[in-house]
Structure formats: C-alpha cells, structure tokens
Amino acid sequence: xxxxxxxxxxxxxxxxxxxxxxxxxxxxxxxxxxxxxxxxxxxxxxxxxxxxxxxxxxxxxxxxxxxxxxxxxxxxxxxxxxxxxxxxxxxxxxxxxxxxxxxxxxxxxxxxxxxxxxxxxxxxxxxxxxxxxxxxxxxxxxxxxxxxxxxxxxxxxxxxxxxxxxxxxxxxxxxxxxxxxxxxxxxxxxxxxxxxxxxxxxxxxxxxxxxxxxxxxxxxxxxxxxxxxxxxxxxxxxxxxxxxxxxxxxxxxxxxxxxxxxxxxxxxxxxxxxxxxxxxxxxxxxxxxxxxxxxxxxxxxxxxxxxxxxxxxxxxxxxxxxxxxxxxxxxxxxxxxxxxxxxxxxxxxxxxxxxxxxxxxxxxxxxxxxxxxxxxxxxxxxxxxxxxxxxxxxxxxxxxxxxxxxxxx
Numbered sequence: 429x430x431x432x433x434x435x436x437x438x439x440x441x442x443x444x445x446x447x448x449x450x451x452x453x454x455x456x457x458x459x460x461x462x463x464x465x466x467x468x469x470x471x472x473x474x475x476x477x478x479x480x481x482x483x484x485x486x487x488x489x490x491x492x493x494x495x496x497x498x499x500x501x502x503x504x505x506x507x508x509x510x511x512x513x514x515x516x517x518x519x520x521x522x523x524x525x526x527x528x529x530x531x532x533x534x535x536x537x538x539x540x541x542x543x544x545x546x547x548x549x550x551x552x553x554x555x556x557x558x559x560x561x562x563x564x565x566x567x568x569x570x571x572x573x574x575x576x577x578x579x580x581x582x583x584x585x586x587x588x589x590x591x592x593x594x595x596x597x598x599x600x601x602x603x604x605x606x607x608x609x610x611x612x613x614x615x616x617x618x619x620x621x622x623x624x625x626x627x628x629x630x631x632x633x634x635x636x637x638x639x640x641x642x643x644x645x646x647x648x649x650x651x652x653x654x655x656x657x658x659x660x661x662x663x664x665x666x667x668x669x670x671x672x673x674x675x676x677x678x679x680x681x682x683x684x685x686x687x688x689x690x691x692x693x694x695x696x697x698x699x700x701x702x703x704x705x706x707x708x709x710x711x712x713x714x715x716x717x718x719x720x721x722x723x724x725x726x727x728x729x730x731x732x733x734x735x736x737x738x739x740x741x742x743x744x745x746x747x748x749x750x751x752x753x754x755x756x757x758x759x760x761x762x763x764x765x766x767x768x769x770x771x772x773x774x775x776x777x778x779x780x781x782x783x784x785x786x787x788x789x790x791x792x793x794x795x796x797x798x799x800x801x802x803x804x805x806x807x808x809x810x811x812x813x814x815x816x817x818x819x820x821x822x823x824x825x826x827x828x829x830x831x832x833x834x835x836x837x
Contacts, residue, residue: 430507435517436460438557450564452509454517455496458488458556463544466521466532469505469571474537475621476545484542489549492556501559502536505571509564519562530571534563568594587634588619595669596633602681616725628723629737630691636725638738639687640680642745646753647676650806659802660745679755686761690747691740692729693769695722699731701778714784715739715795738795742802743772746809764816771812776804 440454467473474481487495510518521531533540539558546553563574572592590596596618603614617625618633625631642648642660650658669677702711702718711718720734747768750758780801784794795801 431521431523433462433465433519433521434460434512435462435519435560437515437517437560440511440517449566450509450562452517452562452564454560454562455557456502456560458492458495458543458558459547459553461540461543461558463540463547465504465540466523467537467540468532469530469534469575470532470537473619473621473623474541476541478538478621481538481542484539485546488542488546488551488553488556492551492553496557496559499539499558500536501561502539503534503561503563503574504536505531505534505563505566505574507531507564509562517562530566530568534571534575585620587617587632590668591618591633593668595674598674598678599633599636599681602684606685613727614725615723615727626723630735631723631725632737635737636684637677638741639691639744640677640684642741643680643683643687643748643751643755644676645748645751645755648745648748650803659799659806660741683751683755686747686757686765687744688724688726689765690744690769692724692726693766694740694743694773695724695729695731695735697769697773698735699733702733712785713778713781714789715781736795742795742798742805743769743777745802746772746805749806749809749813759816768809768812772805772808775808776801780804 435454436457436459438455438457440452443451443453484499487498491498504519506519507522508520510520512518523531543553543558563571566574572594575592600618603616607613615625615631616633616636617627617631629635644660648658648660698713698716702713702716715736717734718732722731722733722735724730747765750761750764750768752758780798
C-alpha cells in the first residue's frame with residue numbers, strides 16, 4: 429500500500445510545469461521532518477560512525493538556525509506530491525514490496541538519521557530548516573542516476589555503485605528465490621554500511637560473485653591448451669557487469685547452493701582440525717586466525733576463527749571437473765561432494781596451509797595467486813574423478829547399482 433508523509437515547509441516552489449515529472453524545491457522544518465522515510469533507493473545506508481554523520485549532528489547542536497546554509501540537504505523520489513496548504517506538503521511513496529525500489533530518500537540518509545537522533549537527544553530544533561528536492565514521477569533508471577550523482581560527500585565504493593546501477597539484480601532475484609524455496613535468509617552485503625549483513629568479506633556480493641565465477645569450466649579449462657585462462661586466479665570486479673557477462677553468470681547461478689556448501693564444509697573441516705591439534709595450544713595452519721570469527725553468507729554458519737575471503741575459492745574451483753559444457757553436474761552432487769572435499773583436503777590443501785605456516789607466509793592473497801595450488805587441486809580432483817569412473821564401471825560390470833557408495837581412499 430502507498431504511504432503518505434507530511435512535510436512542514438517554510439516555502440516551496442516547482443521547477444517544472446510537466447504534469448508527469450516535477451521537481452519541487454522546499455525549505456522544510458527539521459523538527460517535524462518524517463524520519464521514517466524509506467532509504468531503499470539510497471546508494472548506502474547511513475553510518476553513525478562516519479565523519480559526515482558526526483558533522484551533521486554537530487551542526488544541529490551548535491548552530492541549528494544555520495543548518496540550511498551549511499548542508500546540501502535531502503533528495504527524495506516520490507510518486508506524487510500534494511500542497512495541503514502554504515505550509516504543508518503531502519508526499520505519496522510507493523513501497524518496495526510493490527516493486528518501487530526507487531521511491532524514498534535518494535540522497536541524505538545520514539541527514540535523516542541525524543534528525544532522528546537530534547530529537548532523541550533533546551536538541552532545540554525550532555529554528556532548524558533543511559533544503560529538500562523532491563522528484564515526482566521518476567522512473568527507476570533516472571532515480572539511480574540521480575542517487576549516484578548526488579552521493580559525493582564521501583567516497584562510494586564500486587560495489588555500491590554497481591548495486592545502484594542494478595548490476596547485481598539478477599543475483600538478487602535468484603537469492604530471493606532460494607530464500608523462499610528453502611526458508612532461509614542469506615546475509616549478503618550489496619552496498620556499504622548495509623545493516624542487514626555483516627562486514628565479513630565472506631558475506632560481500634563480491635565474494636558471492638567469485639564463488640560462482642570460479643566454477644566456469646568453459647572459461648577456465650586447463651585442458652584447452654591455452655597458457656592464460658587455465659584457472660580463475662583473477663576473480664574481482666570493479667567495473668560494470670555487461671549484458672553478455674550477466675548471461676554467462678546467469679547460467680552458473682544454479683551452482684550457488686553447491687558452492688556455498690563446499691565453503692561451509694571446508695570451514696567445518698578446518699574447525700575440527702584446529703580443535704584437536706597435534707600439539708596443544710598450537711595452530712599449524714597459515715591464514716587461520718583463532719582470535720577472530722568468520723561469518724558465511726548462509727546464515728546457519730559462523731565459526732570461531734578468522735579466514736581470508738579467498739580461502740575456499742581454489743577448493744570450490746576444483747569441483748568444476750565434474751561439470752559439463754552446460755554447467756550441469758555429470759554425477760549427482762550429493763554422491764561425490766563429501767568424498768571429494770576430504771580428498772582435496774588430505775592430499776593437498778592441508779599440506780599447503782602447513783607449508784605456508786612453516787615458511788612464515790601470510791597466505792591471504794597468495795591463495796588466489798598460487799598457480800601451483802590451483803593446478804594441484806584441479807589435477808587432484810581430476811584424478812579422483814577418474815578413479816570414481818573406474819569404480820562405477822567395475823560395479824556395473826559386476827551387476828551393482830549405477831549409484832555406488834562412493835568411498836575412495
């Protein structure tokens with residue numbers, strides 16, 4: 429249902445005579461400003477710890493009567509605006525649940541938060557006013573363009589910009605579908621200061637993009653004879669996601685649940701290993717910090733040790749040996765997933781983390797740059813696959829089931 433918000437204004441005027449698209453400029457009362465305006469179209473959520481927020485709050489305390497002169501104000505996208513009288517405007521905002529993600533505060537989230545807290549602190553705001561620009565009838569693209577252009581008071585990271593442009597919408601749609609089907613809530617941060625997701629690198633949309641991308645067995649195929657592109661060692665994105673790229677990633681999206689399972693299972697194996705160390709009080713694994721915590725995007729998993737975001741990427745990527753050229757598993761994933769991860773852990777990954785620890789190397793970024801590690805894990809997965817195929821063929825010859833109990837030592 430549409431919601432209405434009333435603005436008490438000192439004065440206002442319209443910059444456009446168009447009946448469909450209007451731009452209204454007003455000087456609104458801070459004391460009566462509706463602090464529950466939706467922040468959905470904003471590039472990022474307000475951060476109480478930011479210098480911008482603190483400056484706004486200080487101005488409201490020290491010189492509220494000069495606030496409108498010192499600050500750029502608030503930009504709002506609305507469905508319609510009515511002049512109730514000379515001193516009051518009524519804004520109609522359509523809700524996100526109705527498909528209107530572009531209605532609400534385009535710029536000025538920190539300002540709205542500061543208003544709310546200033547009132548809670550008992551500041552005298554009787555003489556405080558704020559400049560307000562209200563756009564009426566904007567489409568979603570125009571709202572995003574204005575939101576990006578006006579958020580210039582502090583740096584906006586590339587992730588937030590890409591999110592505001594809608595580059596991640598195809599991933600969001602798939603994640604929303606998963607949440608409804610499996611009745612689970614993912615904690616994925618699409619933009620800066622997002623209150624619904626932690627700051628852990630494993631919960632960033634950039635990380636989600638990586639674990640999907642690394643399973644592309646067509647783009648990253650060591651058997652194609654090319655020197656470059658054998659392994660997905662460079663997975664980060666800083667620019668727009670093109671339409672061909674979205675189509676490619678869209679074909680890989682159905683692998684996200686399996687990729688998240690591999691990541692969570694690897695962390696469970698590490699947890700079990702460091703909980704029973706060979707030498708009491710010692711942690712023999714590089715990149716594992718027992719003083720920190722790790723949160724995964726799947727809200728069921730939290731671990732009492734810290735790991736770099738790229739820790740599981742080479743292990744997840746090794747699973748692509750079981751994908752065909754249509755990005756489908758050549759065998760049911762549940763039949764080989766546990767045995768394969770145990771195989772990769774015991775044969776290569778455990779030894780790699782131990783070796784780096786002895787060498788005194790902080791693994792971190794080295795995980796995604798080590799050609800040797802990528803090659804070893806991929807080759808190990810291919811060897812496992814060949815043994816598995818031979819086992820299946822042998823059991824079929826002996827009249828056994830085509831889906832044997834997959835246990836390989």
